[in-house]
Amino acid sequence: MKAAHAIDDDSYRAAMGRLLALYTQVDGIIMEACAARIASAPDLEAKLALAKQTGDESRHVQIQHGWMREFGTDPAPVITSEQEARIRAHFRELPWLEFLADLYLCVEALGSEAVEQVVPLADPGTRESLRIPLGDELDHVAFGVTRLKAELQRLDPETRAAFLARLPARIDALATTLHELVPGVEALFARVGADYADLCATLSQRREDLLQEVA
Numbered sequence: 058m059k060a061a062h063a064i065d066d067d068s069y070r071a072a073m074g075r076l077l078a079l080y081t082q083v084d085g086i087i088m089e090a091c092a093a094r095i096a097s098a099p100d101l102e103a104k105l106a107l108a109k110q111t112g113d114e115s116r117h118v119q120i121q122h123g124w125m126r127e128f129g130t131d132p133a134p135v136i137t138s139e140q141e142a143r144i145r146a147h148f149r150e151l152p153w154l155e156f157l158a159d160l161y162l163c164v165e166a167l168g169s170e171a172v173e174q175v176v177p178l179a180d181p182g183t184r185e186s187l188r189i190p191l192g193d194e195l196d197h198v199a200f201g202v203t204r205l206k207a208e209l210q211r212l213d214p215e216t217r218a219a220f221l222a223r224l225p226a227r228i229d230a231l232a233t234t235l236h237e238l239v240p241g242v243e244a245l246f247a248r249v250g251a252d253y254a255d256l257c258a259t260l261s262q263r264r265e266d267l268l269q270e271v272a
């Protein structure tokens with residue numbers, strides 16, 4: 058494994074700053090998507106999980122903003138407000154099962170897996186700023202995966218099989234859309250020292266594991 062970076066490396070700092078800004082922005086979008094879903098969630102357990110997650114994501118945004126200030130990197134958004142609005146609209150319009158699949162399998166599980174890959178390469182301050190957020194993301198993914206699996210088991214076998222058959226393409230389509238929102242994201246990962254091919258292989262393995270878990 059490569060050594061962690063020192064923060065006096067300007068190219069590293071600028072690239073890590075953009076990745077942190079992106080992660081923070083995505084957390085803000087998730088916070089709003091969860092808050093917007095509380096009222097229509099199917100039962101109390103789901104409402105409580107979404108409300109807790111709304112609070113968790115709020116804390117992540119606050120921690121990351123504080124760290125970006127200290128780190129001295131640009132906190133400006135990486136994705137535009139129009140793109141943000143489109144993602145928010147996407148989550149607002151989804152039926153509950155599709156919401157679980159898109160938010161938890163794709164954004165939360167694969168997104169935080171990508172962040173996890175960067176942690177060993179990061180400077181100590183950045184690593185510390187990610188500690189609480191990444192711990193909470195494990196809870197969010199656990200809720201989403203468990204809940205999706207339980208919901209699927211309640212469906213009649215045919216509907217369930219049809220949902221599962223569509224699921225890989227569903228995850229891939231959203232992952233591609235999100236990836237295309239950030240041109241040059243490969244270069245940012247490369248500049249913080251991540252091997253992009255390794256990262257893709259890790260994400261692809263995680264995607265397989267998630268699909269097996271819910272099936």
Ligand SMILES: [Fe+2]
Nearest residue numbers: 084114117190
């Ligand atoms: Fe988060």
Ligand SMILES: [Fe+2]
Nearest residue numbers: 165193194197
């Ligand atoms: Fe999360």
